[in-house]
Amino acid sequence: MKPLLYLFKRKKAQNFQPVVLVTGCSSGIGLALAKLLYEHTEYRVVVTAREKSLDKVRNYFLDNERFIVRPLDVTSEADRIRLYNEIKKIWGGVDILINNAGVSYRSVVEHMTEKDEELQMATNYFGPMGMIRLALPHMRDTGRGKIINISSVSGMLAMPTMASYSASKYALEGASEALWYETRPFGVTITLVQPGFIHSNSFRNVYHTELSDPTRNWSGPYSDFYKNMTPFVERMMNLSLTTPEKIAKQVVKVMKKENPPLWHPATLDAVLFYYFRRLLPRRVLLPILYWLLPNAKNWSKDYSHRRR
Numbered sequence: 001m002k003p004l005l006y007l008f009k010r011k012k013a014q015n016f017q018p019v020v021l022v023t024g025c026s027s028g029i030g031l032a033l034a035k036l037l038y039e040h041t042e043y044r045v046v047v048t049a050r051e052k053s054l055d056k057v058r059n060y061f062l063d064n065e066r067f068i069v070r071p072l073d074v075t076s077e078a079d080r081i082r083l084y085n086e087i088k089k090i091w092g093g094v095d096i097l098i099n100n101a102g103v104s105y106r107s108v109v110e111h112m113t114e115k116d117e118e119l120q121m122a123t124n125y126f127g128p129m130g131m132i133r134l135a136l137p138h139m140r141d142t143g144r145g146k147i148i149n150i151s152s153v154s155g156m157l158a159m160p161t162m163a164s165y166s167a168s169k170y171a172l173e174g175a176s177e178a179l180w181y182e183t184r185p186f187g188v189t190i191t192l193v194q195p196g197f198i199h200s201n202s203f204r205n206v207y208h209t210e211l212s213d214p215t216r217n218w219s220g221p222y223s224d225f226y227k228n229m230t231p232f233v234e235r236m237m238n239l240s241l242t243t244p245e246k247i248a249k250q251v252v253k254v255m256k257k258e259n260p261p262l263w264h265p266a267t268l269d270a271v272l273f274y275y276f277r278r279l280l281p282r283r284v285l286l287p288i289l290y291w292l293l294p295n296a297k298n299w300s301k302d303y304s305h306r307r308r
């Protein structure tokens with residue numbers, strides 16, 4: 001009897017064609033992942049983009065019986081609910097949720113406004129949390145599911161001019177860690193894919209605030225931060241050997257693992273920082289990172305009233 005049951009179970013598992021939902025597929029990692037999943041016929045796939053980028057994504061993919069392109073602005077609750085209801089209607093729900101959409105502000109804390117902070121958090125934290133809340137009931141009901149949140153090295157350590165971005169990824173990391181416990185009894189796994197620097201043009205997509213905007217020619221107390229951090233990040237991205245396509249492949253590997261880990265550092269620098277952070281006390285790590293920043297000890301000297 002037992003072998004028969006095993007065969008029956010195996011057959012059922014083979015017939016299972018998980019429904020994958022990926023957010024933010026108009027460029028970078030999301031687009032690379034969408035292209036990869038277009039070829040992976042073992043999945044039913046929903047790739048999404050904001051209305052403004054939808055035509056671009058539709059130029060790459062034709063809807064078919066297992067692959068569809070849909071609009072989604074992750075910051076809009078109405079959008080999230082409408083999309084999820086449609087998926088529920090056609091395919092029953094989402095089995096693998098990939099929260100990839102994200103934006104990154106480049107600004108010192110003093111130059112952020114409340115509105116800027118809200119948009120940063122709405123995209124990188126509230127949006128993914130909203131998607132998770134929608135997807136979880138189906139995953140619990142079916143006793144399986146995977147949530148993959150694209151985080152960042154910025155969710156492990158923070159750098160100047162990236163405070164708000166880091167805060168959003170730290171928030172995502174914190175909630176994901178709690179979710180690891182909360183989803184465990186139901187057969188649902190959660191993974192934080194943590195890329196570091198990626199060889200891509202994504203730095204062109206960074207958001208600036210009114211005061212951090214490069215077209216203002218950066219002057220004042222924080223100008224050295226912008227003048228040094230912007231080219232530094234671009235340089236590191238250009239030097240990186242990891243492309244969005246390589247990250248996409250790693251995401252697919254995570255999708256295929258029965259028990260993926262909570263943390264998946266996805267680039268060489270991410271692996272190094274992952275261990276540095278764990279092995280070195282913070283009070284040692286911070287001065288090392290400070291020293292690695294280009295000429296940081298001389299930044300803002302002309303504006304400093306620091307008392308000795």
Ligand SMILES: NC(=O)c1ccc[n+]([C@@H]2O[C@H](COP(=O)([O-])OP(=O)(O)OC[C@H]3O[C@@H](n4cnc5c(N)ncnc54)[C@H](OP(=O)(O)O)[C@@H]3O)[C@@H](O)[C@H]2O)c1
Pocket residue numbers: 023024025026027028029030049050052053072073074075099100101102103104123150151152153194195196197198200202203205237244
């Ligand atoms: N590039 C890196 O070095 C790096 C490093 C670590 C982590 N990451 C993370 O990796 C993820 C993907 O980034 P990427 O490098 O591929 O950047 P990207 O090329 O700028 O892609 C970001 C995607 O998110 C979408 N998006 C932005 N706001 C959205 C919203 N409100 N609703 C729906 N989609 C939205 C963008 O679509 P639109 O066309 O609509 O703007 C775009 O498709 C992000 O979570 C990012 O934080 C990137």
